[in-house]
Amino acid sequence: MSSLQISNARILRQGKLIGTNILVADGRIRSLTRHDDLNVDRTIDAKGRIVLPGLVDGHAHLYDPEFTYREDFTSGTIAAAAGGVTTVVEMILTTPVDSPDRVQEKIEEGRRSSIIDFSLHAGMMNTGNLPNIPAIAKLGVRSFKTFTCKPYYADDHTLKSLMRETSMNRSILDVHAEDEDVANENLKKLQAEGRKDPLAHSEWKPNLAEERAVKKLIQMAQGIGARVHISHLSTREAVAAIRKAKRGGVKITCETCPHYLTFTRKDMKKQGPYLKMNPSLKGPRDVDALWRGLRTGTVDIVTSEHAPGTRDEKEPGWTDIWKAWGGVPAIETMLPVLLSEGVNKNRLTLATLERACCENPAKIFGFYPRKGVLQEGADADLVIVDLKMKRKVKAAKLHQKVGWTPYEGWTLKGWPILTMRRGQILYKENEILGKPDGAEFLPMNI
Numbered sequence: 003m004s005s006l007q008i009s010n011a012r013i014l015r016q017g018k019l020i021g022t023n024i025l026v027a028d029g030r031i032r033s034l035t036r037h038d039d040l041n042v043d044r045t046i047d048a049k050g051r052i053v054l055p056g057l058v059d060g061h062a063h064l065y066d067p068e069f070t071y072r073e074d075f076t077s078g079t080i081a082a083a084a085g086g087v088t089t090v091v092e093m094i095l096t097t098p099v100d101s102p103d104r105v106q107e108k109i110e111e112g113r114r115s116s117i118i119d120f121s122l123h124a125g126m127m128n129t130g131n132l133p134n135i136p137a138i139a140k141l142g143v144r145s146f147k148t149f150t151c152k153p154y155y156a157d158d159h160t161l162k163s164l165m166r167e168t169s170m171n172r173s174i175l176d177v178h179a180e181d182e183d184v185a186n187e188n189l190k191k192l193q194a195e196g197r198k199d200p201l202a203h204s205e206w207k208p209n210l211a212e213e214r215a216v217k218k219l220i221q222m223a224q225g226i227g228a229r230v231h232i233s234h235l236s237t238r239e240a241v242a243a244i245r246k247a248k249r250g251g252v253k254i255t256c257e258t259c260p261h262y263l264t265f266t267r268k269d270m271k272k273q274g275p276y277l278k279m280n281p282s283l284k285g286p287r288d289v290d291a292l293w294r295g296l297r298t299g300t301v302d303i304v305t306s307e308h309a310p311g312t313r314d315e316k317e318p319g320w321t322d323i324w325k326a327w328g329g330v331p332a333i334e335t336m337l338p339v340l341l342s343e344g345v346n347k348n349r350l351t352l353a354t355l356e357r358a359c360c361e362n363p364a365k366i367f368g369f370y371p372r373k374g375v376l377q378e379g380a381d382a383d384l385v386i387v388d389l390k391m392k393r394k395v396k397a398a399k400l401h402q403k404v405g406w407t408p409y410e411g412w413t414l415k416g417w418p419i420l421t422m423r424r425g426q427i428l429y430k431e432n433e434i435l436g437k438p439d440g441a442e443f444l445p446m447n448i
């Protein structure tokens with residue numbers, strides 16, 4: 003039995019920081035105590051720094067095995083560990099994960115290659131693969147991804163069928179919510195005008211696209227009683243609609259991502275196609291509403307929506323934005339961005355950050371209380387953070403494969419300095435110590 007003690011830690015309890023030692027045995031938290039245990043194999047002195055549960059990233063594209071030049075399970079989870087993330091729910095990109103066999107293959111891939119514990123979303127769902135939902139849910143994958151727009155457009159009838167089927171199988175329907183009709187109308191207009199500049203992309207699917215789709219999904223979820231999760235929320239209108247829906251008892255949850263909290267479409271003037279993503283960046287009032295939504299609990303979680311493309315895939319967008327890859331690397335910078343731009347700028351309390359990045363995602367995706375909380379019996383997944391450490395972001399020093407970041411040159415205040423997964427140190431002061439051996443697939447207990 004291996005044991006270790008993290009001494010002089012500060013952890014959150016009922017919104018307040020308290021001093022404690024954290025005793026870890028066999029990968030789990032054995033106790034939180036003020037007493038020193040002298041019989042442990044090893045002690046790590048946290049020196050009064052804050053310890054958070056390891057972050058649970060509910061939405062990240064790790065691309066394995068299809069686009070490993072952008073990222074793979076190992077590189078993506080190394081970057082995750084360096085960013086304080088100890089659990090990831092991998093999101094499908096183009097290779098379908100929509101049958102029990104495909105799910106099983108992906109689980110095996112994760113077990114072989116991931117350095118952190120992981121789960122999976124299944125998808126992209128439509129009428130063809132809907133009959134596979136019960137068998138996939140039985141494997142422990144209980145989150146099914148679909149779209150209200152291209153490239154995986156599901157019509158209203160399909161959306162309702164998916165909601166019924168996921169409901170019957172104690173699962174979530176996870177939706178990319180932008181209205182297809184709004185997008186089509188705008189696309190026609192933009193094409194007629196010959197628009198190819200970076201901002202044309204954000205005019206394609208404006209606020210109205212997300213608002214319409216979210217409102218439609220709310221209505222459907224209400225009628226069916228389904229659990230619907232909205233991916234990467236980007237607009238103030240959608241935040242308002244979800245607030246109202248939650249008050250009315252609709253079982254809807256939602257996420258936003260670091261980029262929607264830190265950039266607006268204006269930043270595309272400087273960064274151009276590097277900030278192309280789906281949904282597109284919106285305006286300052288949307289950014290404010292998303293921060294406020296997090297504070298009030300309307301926005302349940304922050305996910306990285308890690309979706310890096312290479313420079314070669316971004317560069318063509320300067321002359322033709324439609325040709326650029328949409329998505330940004332984000333898994334490694336998520337926590338420092340939230341500590342710096344959220345906690346240290348008084349937009350978020352540390353307690354809200356912990357709720358949005360640890361507790362809530364663990365609850366929504368069914369890993370709680372094994373993950374997302376520092377308490378006796380939970381996995382010893384944790385991150386020691388230095389809230390005062392200032393460091394300039396340099397892509398060359400990050401572990402994400404693509405070698406660029408939209409935060410290049412930003413001085414962020416607040417960084418993870420040690421990340422532990424089930425008692426094993428994965429990352430310590432710029433050094434990666436974790437290896438792809440023994441990552442566990444986490445079935446969703448929803």
Ligand SMILES: [Zn+2]
Nearest residue numbers: 061093307309
């Ligand atoms: Zn995504």
